[in-house]
Amino acid sequence: MRFKLILEVNKQAFGNxxxxxxxxxxxxxxxxxxxxxxxxYASWLHGNGFKLENGKSFKLFTFSRFKIxxxxxxxxxxxxxxxxxxxxxxxxxxxxxxTQQFITGLFSNQIFEIGDKKSAVxxxxxxxxxxxxxxxxSEMIFKTMSPICIKFxxxxxxxxxxxxxxxxxxxLLILGLLDRYRSYYGTSLDCTWEECHFEVMDExxxxxxxxxxxxxxxxxxxxxxxxxxxxxxxxxxxxxYESGMGNLCAxxxxxxxxxxx
Numbered sequence: 001m002r003f004k005l006i007l008e009v010n011k012q013a014f015g016n017x018x019x020x021x022x023x024x025x026x027x028x029x030x031x032x033x034x035x036x037x038x039x040x041y042a043s044w045l046h047g048n049g050f051k052l053e054n055g056k057s058f059k060l061f062t063f064s065r066f067k068i069x070x071x072x073x074x075x076x077x078x079x080x081x082x083x084x085x086x087x088x089x090x091x092x093x094x095x096x097x098x099t100q101q102f103i104t105g106l107f108s109n110q111i112f113e114i115g116d117k118k119s120a121v122x123x124x125x126x127x128x129x130x131x132x133x134x135x136x137x138s139e140m141i142f143k144t145m146s147p148i149c150i151k152f153x154x155x156x157x158x159x160x161x162x163x164x165x166x167x168x169x170x171x172l173l174i175l176g177l178l179d180r181y182r183s184y185y186g187t188s189l190d191c192t193w194e195e196c197h198f199e200v201m202d203e204x205x206x207x208x209x210x211x212x213x214x215x216x217x218x219x220x221x222x223x224x225x226x227x228x229x230x231x232x233x234x235x236x237x238x239x240x241y242e243s244g245m246g247n248l249c250a251x252x253x254x255x256x257x258x259x260x261x
Contacts, residue, residue, distance in 0.1 A: 002092040002131040009082050013122035017079040021210040023252030025114045037106045060094035062244030064145035064255040094243040100130045116214050134258050136238055139231040142256040147207040147223025148246040149253040161222035163204050170198040177236050197231035223253050
């Protein structure tokens with residue numbers, strides 16, 4: 001279930017300069033707001049998610065970057081100067097508790113800050129609406145609203161972040177969706193990754209994202225913005241749209257929007 005939030009930028013509180021890397025802070029805000037309504041649920045979602053018998057777990061939600069109509073990119077300062085009064089933010093949940101009443105009740109009129117030690121921006125939730133479900137078909141085109149992260153663990157233990165055009169990406173992405181389906185529904189989908197089709201339709205744009213920026217725990221994750229065509233069972237496409245594509249979806253990667261053919 002996907003929700004569209006319209007946020008008012010309260011420039012009088014802390015100003016209007018947002019760190020370029022703000023995805024981790026977005027995730028923290030979601031967990032914090034969820035904890036207001038159900039602390040046990042938020043704690044479970046943060047610590048466990050849905051688990052398979054092999055121990056692999058999934059946190060089945062994702063979210064977009066902020067959609068800022070008017071802005072300046074301040075490269076030297078590593079800031080985004082928000083010139084718009086309103087910002088759009090989409091959040092998508094798959095767990096059963098994320099009903100319309102549960103989420104709209106929690107997020108309505110919330111006030112929160114996104115930022116770091118250098119600067120922060122205060123946002124006020126002006127409205128939240130449930131977005132209509134997609135009309136799913138077996139073949140669809142999607143565009144990223146936040147970068148897709150595709151992790152590949154090498155034999156030496158190090159991690160590579162693959163481009164969606166890498167020959168290994170299709171298998172990793174589809175197997176990840178099939179595992180996620182099994183973890184959520186408790187049953188396997190009658191489909192193999194070889195039966196699915198995945199085609200990148202433009203040149204992927206690489207994005208290096210700092211997680212926990214400015215702290216001792218700071219790490220970097222590479223993702224890619226792109227448009228792609230995918231052919232797979234409708235149930236798998238619905239799960240992908242509602243919970244994200246690739247790795248680290250709950251940290252703001254792999255949020256998608258549908259593109260009409």
